[in-house]
Every structure is written in C-alpha cells, then in structure tokens.
Amino acid sequence: MSALKDLLNGIWKQNPTFRIILGMCPALAVTNAAINGLTMGLATLFVLLASGLFVSLIRNLISSKIRIPCYIIIIATFVTIADYFLAAYYPAIHEVLGIYVPLIVVNCIILGRMEAFAGKNPIKNSLADAFGMGLGFTWALVLLGAIREFLGFGAIFGFKILGSWYPQMVVMRLPTGAFITLGLLIAMMNIIRKQKAEATCHAHEGGDKPC
C-alpha cells in the first residue's frame, strides 16, 4: 500500500514545513492567526491535489528540458481559475482568501512536489502524496498560527483565552515572531525525532550498544 505510505509521509516524516522546509513564504506571512493558517493550508491542499493530478497525468509527455515552465503554468492556471470561481460564486470566502491567492502561485512546496514526486509517479501515488503534503502543510500552519495568535493576541481561533491582563506580545504578530517561533518549533521537532530514533534503536539493540 505505497499510496498510504506516501500519504503519511507528507503528514509527519517528510512534513513540508518542519522537514523539507519549503513553502516558507506563505507559512510565515499569514500565520499570525490559526484561522489564517487553516485557510491557507486548505487552499494550498486544493491546488496541490489539482496540479498533482494533472501533472502526473501528462508526466510522460513533458520532456525533462522544459518540465519546470510547464508545471508552473499548470499551477498558475489552476490558482487563477480557483480565484475567479470563488470570486463569482462564493464572494465571502473569496474576500477572506484575497491575499492567499498570489501566495499560492509562489508556494515553493507545490512546484517542489511536482518536481520531486508528481512528475515521476503514477496518479494514485501522486494524489496520495499531494494529499499528505497538503494535510502536513495545513496542520503545521495551524499549529504555528495558534502559537503566534495565543502569544500575540491572547486568543486561539479568535476565542479570547487570556484576559485583558495579558500584555499581548506584539512581536508575535510581526515577521520576527514568525521566524523565531518556527525556528524553535523545528528544533523541538528535531529533538522529538532524535529521541524516537534512539528509543527504537535501543529497543532493537538490547539497549547496550550505542546507537
């Protein structure tokens, strides 16, 4: 069931934000609130799925020389179509999505996945990978958004948690807060991953041999 492996791969082992470190621009720019992280993540998930499907469909037709221009045009086309579709039929959502649209076109994770995966694998796996990466990207953004919103506004998803006594850390709303929060988050992930690796290694080696 390699498709399932591709799916889980994107959510934890190869998480786009914490492991592959791609898609940084949208991840840092809009995650000053959890709801923004969620919206950005889901919008990216949609475009990842749509372009993943299309790219893997025509992967044999495109010669490697011009694969990049072709992939990126497909992505840009899907994003523009989604933008106009939402503006016409769901204007309220479109208003919230406003700035995310151009940010999706330049989202490195999408072209990164097309280049690394969808362009080389059958449709089933490409969709699984796209879905996994989309989910991985979404929960990473929501976590980052929640932390920054909690420290910056004293609320999560808009619900006030810390009362007015809490001196809101304005830095968390600004670029500096985003960079430092994500840096510490990735460091934490590294620690978790290292411990887990050591734990499994000791389990196999009977605990005496160094890992």
Added chain:
Amino acid sequence: MLNLFAIFFAAVVTENFVFYRFLGLCPFLAMSNKTRTAVGMGIAVTFVLIVSNSITWLLQYFVLDKFGLPFLQYASFILVIASLVQFIEMYMHKYQAALYKAFGIYLPLITTNCVVLGLVLLTILKGYNFLEALIFAIGTGAGYTLALVIMSGIRERLDLADVPEALKGVPLALIITGLLALAFGGFVGMIK
C-alpha cells in the same frame, strides 16, 4: 531623481523583500550557508528580477491591458519567469558548473521564488513607469543579495561555534533571520 533613489533605497533597506515582505525565504534559508553560494544565488536572482520585470512590464501595459486579458496575468508572468530561469540554468550548467551543482533543486525553484513574482506583481500594483520598474528590480535584487550575504556571513561563523544539536541548520537560520528582521525593522519609516 530623488524618487528613483527613494525606490531603490526602500527596496534595499527599509522594505527589504526578505525581512519586511517575507518573500524569497525558501532559497534564502537554503542558500545562505556559504557566502559563495549566497552571492551566486543573489546575482542569479538579480538577473532574473531585472529581465523579467522589464518583460512583464511591457507585457502588462502593451498586451494584457490593451487586449483586456487581466486573467492572463499570473500565467503569462510565470511563463516569462520560468523561461528566464531555464535560460540561466543552462548558462550556469555550462559556465558555472560548481555553482550549478551547489544550487541543485534551488535553481529551478527560483521560478517560484516569491521575490520574483512578488516584485513583478508589486511593480504593476504601484503603477511604476518603466524606469522606476527597472530601479525597483535592481534595488530588490541588491536587497536580496545583501540579505543573503549578511546571513551567510553570520552562518559561516556560527558553523565554528558549538550550537546545540537540535538547533543546527535551519532552526538557527530562522532565529537569526528573525533577529535580522527586527534590526531591519528599525529602518521602517525612514522613507516618507
């Protein structure tokens, strides 16, 4: 003339694309560990910025606006940028083989480098004329290279320091970028 200098100075310092607008971060984090690759990436991106900004400016005002095709903006701009990146990829493969190998995936990723698309869209948004657009592109390229070089200088020194295991590499780079963003924040408002 002053206005042109103001645009250039804003693009380099006060509204630096990395520290102020959050753009171009993927290659920035990846390519800023060695000064040589940092300068190489800076120059490559600056070349793409200048040429693509000029072409997209002409494309917007003489094609898209004239024939009423606003929906083509993203697709056509991206086509211009992607082709230019493919061009520079071939050039570097031939003449700068070492740098080409050092860039790896990050060379094609200049296509999605938010700085490039961010710049061309911002140029149209601000309604710059051709000369202003050119200065804006050069300033942004210089600003991006400046950010890369500062970052690589710091990271090369930090390679010698004994950094905790978990912080090595990207986490530390992110924290440094955060502090640099704070420092660059001091310049905001210098340009009225």
Added chain:
Amino acid sequence: MNETLKLAITLMVISVFSAAALAVVYEKTYPIIQANKVGKLNNALKEVLPAEHYEEFKLDVVNAERSFKAFDKDDNQTGLIVLSPAPGFQSVIKVLIGIDTKTKTVTNIKILEHLETPGLGSRIEEPDFLGQFKQQGLEKQDFDAITGATISSKAVIDSVKETANEIIKLIEEGKI
C-alpha cells in the same frame, strides 16, 4: 533540430490550453463578479451615507476614483460619497468616504476592498479604527494608526485626510 521543436510544441500546447481554459472561466464568471461588486458597492454606500438614491458624477479631485451624490426622499442633496484608492502594504485599499455637504464633515468611512495581510493590515476594517473618522471636519488632523499595521492604517488616514479636506474646501468655495 526536431528535439527542440518537440519542446517548443509541448510548451505552446500547454500555454494555449491554459490560456483557453482561463478565457472560458473568465467569460463565464466576469458578469457575475461585476454583479457582486455592484451589489457590494450599493450596500457600502448605504452604510457610509444612508440616502434614498445615489447618482454617480465626475469629480475632478485627484484621488477620487468614483464619486456619488446622495439625495433624500424629496430629492435635495444631503451629501456626497467618494471612492478613493490608497496604496497599502501590499495592495490597493479602496476607501469609501461619506461627506455631509451641509455640516461639511465626514459622516463615515468604509473599506470597500483590500488585500492586506489578514490579522495585521486587515484590522483597518475594525469599527474602532474607522470610528475615529466619524463627524470629523477639517480641524481634526491627527488620527492614531494600528500597531503592527502602520503602513495600511496610515494609507487610509492619509487618503481620508487629503481627499476629505480637498472636497470640503471645494464645497466651501461653492464649486460642488
């Protein structure tokens, strides 16, 4: 030679296909989007300066993209509304400014359109920021910006100050 030809054709096919798809979607959605915009504008006009009906007219003030006269039930003019674009942090902020021609003060302002960063720049839509412009004449010059969204809020403040002052002066000179 044929190898590069094959490349050119693939690229062209994909570009043409994407252009056609975009054009079709645009043709179908453009009228609907315009209808949405008009609907949104009418609601905004009512919010900024409630009136019986509005009439668009050409006003040669520099940053007045569009301007409307507001009339009450028995058809005399109660005020006018101006749509003025202000360059924000990363997008153009379209500000609707309502001016009562009798008292020569700003009745209310509303942000019609913007693409500022959500949670930061987008806070220019919050009532307490917009509230500070209500019932302000020429005399009030300093308005407070929003922390973390200086560029966006200052853009709105400058646009309101410049446009409103210019129009109020025109009213005083009896040009409008």
Added chain:
Amino acid sequence: MNRILAAALVMAILSFIFALILAWASKKFKIVESSKLVEIVKVLPKQNCGKCGFPNCGAFAKAIIEGKAKYGDCVVGGEEVAEKIKEIMDM
C-alpha cells in the same frame, strides 16, 4: 469568443518566442561532453594497461569527465599526459 482566441494567441506567441530563445540557448550552451572524451583518449598512451584501475583508456577518459578519476591516475602517461588532460578539461 474573440477573447478566448486573443488569450490563446498571446500565450502561443509568448511561449513560441521563449521556446526559440531556449532552443538557441541550449545549442549555444551545449555541454560538449562527447568531444572532450575523444580528445582525452587521443592524448592517452592507449596501452589499455589498466594501471589506472580502469579496463581501458576509453573507460578512464569517461571517468575523468564524470570526475570519478584524477588526471594523474594514468601512471604510464605520467606528468605530461595529466597536464594535457587538465588543459582539455579546463577548455
């Protein structure tokens, strides 16, 4: 309807121009791998002695281009062959 044609035409012309530029560039920046191979082999002593660790001089030349072998590995050729290979590679 004409908007669709106009859009398709604009993108077609644009992609055609860039395809031409890329085609010209790929010719101009062509990495001449094969011709270097021939030149290196010409310079080698061609004894196929295998002292360099490769079955024959052709394999050794190929390894040089791929960076898998050092210029001085050709023991029979010695210094001046290494020098000539360096010239060809830096050309």
